[in-house]
Amino acid sequence: MATLRDVAVLAGVSVKTVSNVVNGYDFVKPENRRRVEDALAATGYRPNLGARNLRRGRTGFLALVVPELSIPYFGELAGAVLTAARGRGWNVLIEETQGNRENERATLASLGPHMADGAIISPEALEPGDLTDPTVPLVLLGEHTVDLPMDHAGIDNVLAARTAVRHLVEVGRRRIAVIGQHPRRGTAALRLAGYREALAEAGLREAPELIATATRYHQRDGAEAMTHLLDLPEPPDAVFCFNDMLALGAVRAAFERGRSVPGDIAVAGFDNTEQSAYSLPSLTTIAPDKTALARAAVELVHRRTSGTAPAAPEDVRIPFSLEIRESTTG
Template structure:
């Protein structure tokens, strides 16, 4: 059923290597020989055995993408773009779910299918720069905010600026009691820290006093956490007139909780998120959010990895910043 070069060679009456040459597009093969070989390949439905090829070449043509959770829309959308960008390089993407745990992430980084993958695009939550440095084995590109100036290539957006812009937009709407949802004190909370920094910067610029009762922590960034945070804020008597959620799923949860408590969005409370996931374009109301250029992020990551596997093998780590913009929708309109 499954044939090898040898079978094709016998059928075409040539050597194994000649078939290999045809398969690999080697130039110096006589036209009629090539035709005969190709006929045999077609007849036997020959497919190269990649394990063998990899063993020989030391390359697999497979890269891994490791994200915390696949069913978080942001990562799913990102994954789609990475798969597409990788296809342009002729790569297949093996997707790994780390669950955000450091052990899982370490496992991913130290070589999922050891030698099965040529490189890794990792979106780390739990691992620190030091952890990662210890895992230098595999060519790696990091996504997101976790590790700045780490030991590996790195693609991110300017979180502080983005958070500042979206907060300034809420201020521009005349809101003064702006809550921030999603703060985290753990070392994992690098994104949270940056976005919080942007938030406070915008407040400072507008001369609004920082009130830490308006800053709500969220252990994870799921819808349920956003909803819980809003309920806490409102029932504890802090009356925000706007909410900046550190990602869109938090914001969708917040919308839900506000609705349940009879508060109107945006009239009573304006809401803004971060990530621009598809859901936010159809929620009720639609969601104002920071829109990172995911397609660009994915493409940059893949290109950086391609560099690492090729000419830039030993160049110093690079940090690339992808653009973002504000998507103004109903929850905090223009």
């Protein structure tokens, strides 16, 4: 394999100049940079990333901890994190926790500096006391109703939910239900708060029987919750679901009961997963910018590991939009 010295001889520059180009430093004369880049291509030089990371005191790995990769949102997010991390020279270790507190705590406990340079985590069950002494920089994804003193990136879940429910009101729905996990904390509590704010804003009464709890965020859970809602003496004419999987299950249950979507009941989801655009009917949904979220999270870890972050935790808000499709407008 070619060495830095081989490249330097071919380019007619010093080994230090080659090293500066390989490491991406800016203080190299344009002519020397061009000659080094030509020599790198000619020799097929590949840096020894393992040796480089050892010299820098790094592992070269970034950890991503999510509840379930089988949920499309987290699969799509993981892909975006992989792309963003490669841009910073990191490989990514991925762990899923099933949203279980003990799994989340055990995963964090295993993430010492010998394994990863930092971690991005989307927690569902962690308590503030679980994060008091992390051994690597942590970035939390999503808003949280408990005060966690860590860098975090996420959308405004209250506003996003309010936007979705406001749309259901605007298309003429008045008895609007919600399907989601028990809102004890985290994003579920925030999305329920947004739902309630939108009802109050429209002057609509909140009906306790229209809040349907799902065990998990799968299509089966959405279908079961929708079946329960359709069995009510006065069923809803619209449903806001806390993710797209629940919404797709709800649409299927409505179909099996002979109800049209959106004719009899409008359905809106959350996450804008790829499935939502190709379902029948296509799904109206809240669309977080997952690429921007992944980039922000990786940059937050980078700033912590490079010593360029402020002392106080950073909070990065990511934009979202409402994708209006057939499940609410026909």
